[in-house]
Each structure stands twice: as structure tokens, then as C-alpha cells.
Amino acid sequence: MSEPTPRGTDPDAGEAYVSTGSLPARDQVIALVTAAHGRFTREASGKIADYIPALAEADPAHFGICVTNARGETFAVGEADHSFSIQSVSKPFVFALVCEALGPDEGERLLGVDATGQPFNSVMAIELRANRTTNPMVNSGAIATTSLVAGASAEDRWSRVRDGLSRFAGRRLELDERVYASEAATNERNAGIAHLLRGYGRIYCDPDEAIEVYTRQCSLLVTARDLATMGATLAAGGVNPATGERVVSAGTCRHVLAVMATAGLYEHSGHWLFDVGLPGKSGVSGGIITVAPGKGALATYSPPLDEAGNSVRGLLATRFLSERLGLNLFVSAPVERGGASRAQS
Numbered sequence: 001m002s003e004p005t006p007r008g009t010d011p012d013a014g015e016a017y018v019s020t021g022s023l024p025a026r027d028q029v030i031a032l033v034t035a036a037h038g039r040f041t042r043e044a045s046g047k048i049a050d051y052i053p054a055l056a057e058a059d060p061a062h063f064g065i066c067v068t069n070a071r072g073e074t075f076a077v078g079e080a081d082h083s084f085s086i087q088s089v090s091k092p093f094v095f096a097l098v099c100e101a102l103g104p105d106e107g108e109r110l111l112g113v114d115a116t117g118q119p120f121n122s123v124m125a126i127e128l129r130a131n132r133t134t135n136p137m138v139n140s141g142a143i144a145t146t147s148l149v150a151g152a153s154a155e156d157r158w159s160r161v162r163d164g165l166s167r168f169a170g171r172r173l174e175l176d177e178r179v180y181a182s183e184a185a186t187n188e189r190n191a192g193i194a195h196l197l198r199g200y201g202r203i204y205c206d207p208d209e210a211i212e213v214y215t216r217q218c219s220l221l222v223t224a225r226d227l228a229t230m231g232a233t234l235a236a237g238g239v240n241p242a243t244g245e246r247v248v249s250a251g252t253c254r255h256v257l258a259v260m261a262t263a264g265l266y267e268h269s270g271h272w273l274f275d276v277g278l279p280g281k282s283g284v285s286g287g288i289i290t291v292a293p294g295k296g297a298l299a300t301y302s303p304p305l306d307e308a309g310n311s312v313r314g315l316l317a318t319r320f321l322s323e324r325l326g327l328n329l330f331v332s333a334p335v336e337r338g339g340a341s342r343a344q345s
């Protein structure tokens, strides 16, 4: 397979073309977030993930929603402060750290950015691509991403991952030791993926070390409120709107959001974009983040999952809110002669 054409990214070039607009007024956001929670709280379909034994203990009734705008104002309802392990929602943030360090061209060359159309832990996805890359939002590409975090040892890499994700959240994130031990004792499949990638030269440190750090990153404890802040940092050009700290560049955010839009919901990513029209990322513990560039982020937590591993209530609430909050990136209104759009006239 040919290498992608280098785009010669100028780190400042994107900033002249930022997404504009903002979330609706505070009262309206509160009313809509509350309405979304009330509307979908009785939805009873979906199944809690149990392939990591500790995850099976989650409460199926838990349902939290949090919206954070690009100025750091937060609107939360339900179990938005309940802690759970971040799982795959860690993937875009570790990719952001790696993309920031290596640049987008190297990131794309070493990891790939195309959707696989396959389940999150697919081995076949690796085999189907001639150059054996996938993308940083599925397990194979995410384990390879973690292997690119700088560090002389697993401990070193882990402290960079933890510090980086903590800066996105604006607070020190803790490891859930029980979830970590449970996944570490049962992650033969991910270890198999890492060793397969090693055979193809597509993992960039010792594969067991990469799995160690990857499993820890998935076991970091977060709340829906944390995820909304983390997503809002990607929405706000890389500056955490709660702490004011720059975590990554605006150019990095743009590339991370593109891969989330392409592949953030595994084999349902196309369906998600068709419906919601925004970059998103889900995880098997029941979290979903959705980012509206320039405006803010929305995070949901509800453990029962559909067959692709995406939170059922999270999908419903996000679709409802992306519409009612006017966030879908693909929606437009005809422009009237004279310049005003119909929506404004």
C-alpha cells in the first residue's frame, strides 16, 4: 500500500478556519439535558459488558449526562458524578498526546486513520490492510498508539499517559485497581493482537509493555463530568476550559476529532455520523463522549450496551441532544438572497 501524501501541516494554518457558534443559552441547555435524561431513563435494552469480569458489577440503572461548553460551564443530570473505568474513551486522548509529540503525518503513517468496519477488538481488521495499520480508535491501533508514548519503561510511559489524561480532565485521575487486575488477568486477546502487530513491525515498543500501559489507561476512573471536560478541551482548540491549561495544539485536536468521526463507534461509526453528525467515542463500561468543535462536549454514562459495544441510552440521549442543541456539523439552511440564512430571518 502506498504511503499517504504528506500534508505539510502548518500548525497555525487551521486556526483561521475555526468552527463558530456556541451552545444555546444556559436555561435551554439545562431543560434539554433534563428532558433527554427523563425521556430515555426507562429504556431497558442492552447488555452490560462482562468479558472483563469486574465490569459486570455495574448498575444497569445508572444514567448520567453532562454537557460542558467551550467556556467551561457545565450542565449535569443523573449519575454524572459516578466513577467508572474510562475504557476505550481513553483512546482519542492518548492519540492526542502521541499526535502532539510526533505530528499528524507520522501519526497517520504509523497508525492509520481509516475505519475498519470491524468490531473494536478485531484481528481480521489488521490482516485486511496491506500495511497492517488500522486506526487509533480500535484496540489494535490504540495499543500501537500507546506503544508510541515516549518513555524508557512501562512505568515511564504510564506516568506520561496518566498525567496527559489528567490534564485533559483538569484533575488527577486514579486507577481502578480492581478493574485493572480483572482485565490484566483476562486480556489474552489484546496480548495476541500486540504480538501479531509485533510480527508486522506495527507496534513500537515491547508488546507486553504496550499491553501493560494500555490496560492501565483503560482502567483510569472518570465520571461523565470528567469526560465532558476532556471532550470540551478537544472542542476548545486544546485548552482545558476549566483550568485554562493548554493540553495539546489546535492542530492536534482537529486530527483527533477527524479520527473520532471516522471510527469512534467501531463498526457503527457510519451509522453514528449519519445520525448524530459529530465526532464521538464510546467505551465498553458505558461512557460516550461527543464533541461539537468550537462549542463544547457532551458525555453520557449508562452501562447497558448494544451489540457493537455502545451504550444504548447514551446513543439515544446523544442523538436527541445533538439535534435539539443544534450541534450536527452537517446541518445547513439555504442562504437567502442578500445573505441572511432562513433560520435567522
Ligand code: GLN
Pocket (backbone or CB within 6 Å): 087, 088, 089, 120, 121, 139, 183, 190, 215, 218, 282, 283, 284, 285, 309
Ligand atoms: N479495555 C477494553 C479492551 O481493550 C476497552 C474496549 C472498549 O472499551 N471498547 O477490550
